[in-house]
Amino acid sequence: MENNIYDNDKFFDGYIKLRKDEGRNYNDLLEQPAMSRLLPNMQGRRVLDVGCGFGENCRQFSHDGASYIVGVDISKNMLALAEKNTDDPLIRYYNYDMMDIEKVGEKFDLIYSSLAVHYIENFAELMRKIGNMTYEDGELLLSMEHPVSTASRGQKVDYLTDKNGNEFAYKLSNYMKPGIRKDEWFVSDVVIYHRPMGVIINDIICAGFRITSVIEPMPTSEAIEILPALKKEIIRPSFLIIKAVKILEE
Template identity: 50%
Template sequence: MNRQILYDNQDFFDGYFALRNQDINYNDLLEQPAMAELLPNLSGKAVLDLGCGFGQNCKDFVCRGAKRVVGVDISEKMLSVAKDKSAAPEIQYRNMSMTDIASMDETFDFVYSSLAFHYVEDFSKLMTDIYNLLAPNGMLLFSQEHPIPTATIDGLGHYNKDENGIPVSYTFSNYSQSGKREIHWFIDGVVKFHRPMGELLTAVARAGFTIEVVCEPTPKDWAVKKLPAIAKEFIKPSFLIVQARKKA
């Protein structure tokens, strides 16, 4: 099931919407704080958000001083919420696939993406397309699911627990076998694409980027206090964050 059908599937959309609206979730406790720490100064900048979803980050970029923000998402349902809840004069939302951004005749200072690139099959092309849209010295910042949890072909990687039910290790397989993964997440048939770390980072570098930061975020003390179970992130990371820059 491609990303457009996935996020416009009502059962999936309802489940995902409920997840993101919970007071305590991995995005707000782990991924988003780590991404925020790596944001550049956006004052007066043009920003492209790929897979913008509900538009919260687009609105945040405007609050941080961005002069223009383009939010791209393939899901009409997601963009409907974004236009309603995260609108601003500086933001333009576009219903398109991030695989089609080569058609955009624009230049951006900053390209951002949160947890969307693992849905893209041709990652190398995506990196090249983004590089071509960036102004000299422009920055790319993206997060995606970490290659460890995406590795196992049936999606059934799992934690191993001690006699007290405490996770102590994580079992996975097929790490070096890149390609399509079809799993159950709210609904059956969710398609993602697994890439080992070396393949992924090499694609970023070969597109022309200088890789500045590679982050596998672990929870802060405040996050563990809010959700003690998140401490298992010290065993196995859920997210990968990459900050890269186009040469001046």
């Protein structure tokens, strides 16, 4: 089952405030620009957005020419906001746990998921379900927290600083130990799941996909000026983006 932290009101308020500070957060400065560059031509595509949140990507896909868009999210809070901000007959939202994604009961040309899959424990099973819902030659575009970041999640002090207080190294631990990680993010004990890189990639391959790109996005110098914390991305990346194409099982 998916972790539904977005229906915790304190978390939700904090998250909405963060995302409303448009252009000044990790999503807008780092993850979303990299995801956009990897999007295929949307014209006429049937798109499934797994963990669609408040629907901003669904609306963008419609604007870019997609013919049909389904957004799925476990959070009623997020979907209420999505419905409120969407007036588009091409977009349909479903309030499902990601692990029940097969309830959508359709196939798609593009499966898109932004920063959602680290909330689920059984990644291999989710990939199998997603594989079954992707047409041959259909594409998968996933972003998630990077394994070198999730590995040590919950450590009291993440970065080591030099004499001048500048961060120069990250305390990496338990990288090869998959499983639950708890940390504070707006509220205490937000649960995510860590998996080493090899596990993530092999699970996608085993679900019938051919990996076409693995991106560890880096900030532009403009982005670092807006959000100086982004300069730490050179020490270790926050995000991992994987693009893949569905192939026939051999």
